[in-house]
Amino acid sequence: MPDALPSFPRRRMLAGLALACALPARVFAAVPKRDKPLRIGVTLHPYYSYVANIVGDLAEVVPVIPAGFNPHAYEPRAEDIKRIGTLDVMVVNGVGHDDFAERMIAASEKPNLPVIESNADVPLLAATGLAGRAGSGTVVNPHTFLSVTASIAQVNTIARELGRFDPANAAAYQANARAFARRLRQLRADALAELAGVPNAEFRVATIHGAYDYLLREFGIEVTAVVEPSHGIEPSPAQLKGTIDRLRGLDVKVIFSEMDFPSAYVDTIRREAGVQLYPLTHISYGEYEIDKFERETARNLATVVRAIREAAQ
């Protein structure tokens, strides 16, 4: 049976902390006392930002995929698998964007490396594209890291779980997570405030990549069509024609494209379907930086706001 709200204490975090203090010693008995900072592996850029903001300088965050690799087409390399042997714990997306991590861990010197499932408490949406249309109820959209709300849920989960591995710093992790969440909420509030007075245009949007459902739900926008037939797969000419016909038929005026992984066929869609193109970032490319998630989320929010304002004119 599914859970209603499995991870939330009923009322008070203080009560939860008191309970945690009162837990039997055996719960933490397996956790050795650390004489050096925790080494935490991450697979994707947003998770680097999440964990770096949570731990500050109390632990080390280690990207498993080198900067510059496209996570959609990443094939594990021997040196990356070797690096896993130096980790204490790995933080994963776990719902489809870094499934390679599990196989890398299995092949590493630490096949039993603990894994933190960031999305354990996120209400997951169904996959888009072919996987979604196939009606398989367990294939989910893995792009939870592109939304503010789902990111806060993941940050809360990661902070809580890291506290179990590193009890001495658990309170600091929680405090940092809360401060980070407040900054993320401010980003969202600032973006939505810019839309004050804009009428609900109920305009239809499409996306090239099936990545932005979580983000657009925060604005109350539903994605009408996704161009890619499957995650990271370019459409064939026949599929492209079908998409253009569908966009025309559905009166789609706005299409959110992909900033980091541009494709030539996107211009064809813009020209033939007469839609306005707005590029969003997948936050999965470039250097790993602590402020990357906030910076690029602010840019995505600003792009959505601009699209809504221009569509309402």
Add this chain to the structure above:
Amino acid sequence: MAEQVVRPAGAGHEALFVALACAVIVALAAAVIGARQTPAQRIEVAAHQLDARDDLLAAEQGLYADLRLVPGELADFGDRPPAVTELAEALLPPFVADVGTAWRGDHAWTLIEHGAASAYLGLSAAPEVAGSMLLRLSGPADAGEADIWLNRSPSASPPARLDTEYLVHGGWQQVVTHFDAGATRHRH
């Protein structure tokens, strides 16, 4: 001139063996695929429940995700559940009056308390966009953890009690969700 047709030795047999080999390969592949197939698992929910992934409208999914974070934030507000205005001042969605609220059903949020039980009730101005929602913080013994309820009736009104039986009888449905690991992972 006499002609003699010389057939390659074993030509018929070769064709037969190749055809048989092909058939065996196809049969083996089919057997392996069949043996490894797992049926698509559908999570069944109770009659009074809704699955957040499959049964909610887009705006409801957004509101539900926001509401799930609220119980964890209440520690900052003292012993009693804060007023809605306090939650809005802390920028906690969906209590902030912005387009995120207006475009997702324009809910009117209030704190309701019945004895030891309390909940945040959002009555929808546009049930066709998103139904009325109820975040039940605590309740009678049957309530357990905090949970979220939905009522798409245009005439939804504040419930007089917050126990599960009363809510179900009043047309409210509990929203539930479940975790699914990546489809190509092995350890689920």
